């Protein structure tokens with residue numbers, strides 16, 4: 001792995017290598033200035049420069065190669081220039097491995113107040129203190145550069161579904177124009193990549209136009225945006241099936257904001273390489289555990305006298321070394337250790353799922369492993 005303080009000249013060039021495919025499932029490696037990412041990969045979300053309730057080394061020990069940070073949140077607190085002054089986000093949060101930052105557009109639309117979208121960019125009021133801010137494709141990349149993230153995302157406009165076709169077309173075409181401005185503004189230090197984001201809602205023709213437009217501009221990777229915004233799973237899968245084949249096979253494909261273990265399994269099967277979702281971390285803080293046999297709600301009184309760990313076979317200490325009775329007690333009393341242990345359980349489960357899928361694709365057993373995973377989920381936690 002590259003030293004976190006590697007001088008730009010020593011950093012490896014940004015790249016993607018495809019090692020194996022099994023059907024449309026892909027096994028690859030993304031190379032960045034701060035190290036390699038084994039795909040299919042799940043990125044735990046570290047919105048404010050922390051994966052909530054976990055130490056960075058715990059996150060690393062679960063098998064995570066890359067974290068996600070957010071331009072919107074970090075530009076408001078503590079400020080991009082301040083993070084840069086502290087040596088950048090890797091140093092600031094003591095995570096010397098790859099980081100991907102989202103561009104802020106999605107978070108503005110879902111969090112900020114008084115948002116206004118123009119050709120230039122988006123203006124908004126902070127949800128924290130009401131202060132006014134502007135994000136343009138150029139300023140978003142300037143912020144991501146100050147943070148020092150290894151994979152930077154273009155500023156885009158994501159519309160909630162269902163939406164009418166004109167609205168999806170307008171946002172898709174604006175995002176494409178912003179993609180071109182992002183490419184022009186991106187000063188890609190060695191080992192840092194810029195991803196374009198496919199929009200177009202649930203309309204396959206709009207998605208095809210967006211993908212073709214992005215490929216024409218040329219990016220280091222391509223994200224599928226505008227999904228996991230309220231549409232049924234089968235709509236999401238249909239959009240992936242229509243879009244993935246239109247993207248270059250030799251570039252990473254990132255499905256933004258996805259998802260449940262079931263969404264991820266279906267996304268990997270359809271050719272997606274990278275995922276991010278707040279689900280494992282957020283659920284952990286709410287007493288919900290993800291295990292190989294499905295979800296377990298530790299708030300439920302049925303666990304009050306259960307001496308068993310969540311998963312005795314897990315290599316995650318939080319799933320192995322404490323009883324359900326104890327976890328139930330911590331959740332019911334609102335003890336911080338409850339959120340810490342269940343976040344650890346969930347992030348470790350998501351990483352173990354990705355590791356199992358990577359091996360399955362390498363060994364040509366993806367269909368068989370997928371069926372076994374789905375059978376374990378159906379069996380449920382007993």
Ligand SMILES: CNc1nc2cc3c(=O)[nH]c(N)nc3c(CCO)c2[nH]1
Pocket residue numbers: 102103104105106153156157158197224225226227228229256257258276277
């Ligand atoms: C939870 N669902 C979700 N859908 C998304 C869709 C988008 C999108 O279309 N564009 C950008 N820039 N980010 C997105 C994000 C944040 C990723 O964590 C999404 N997150």
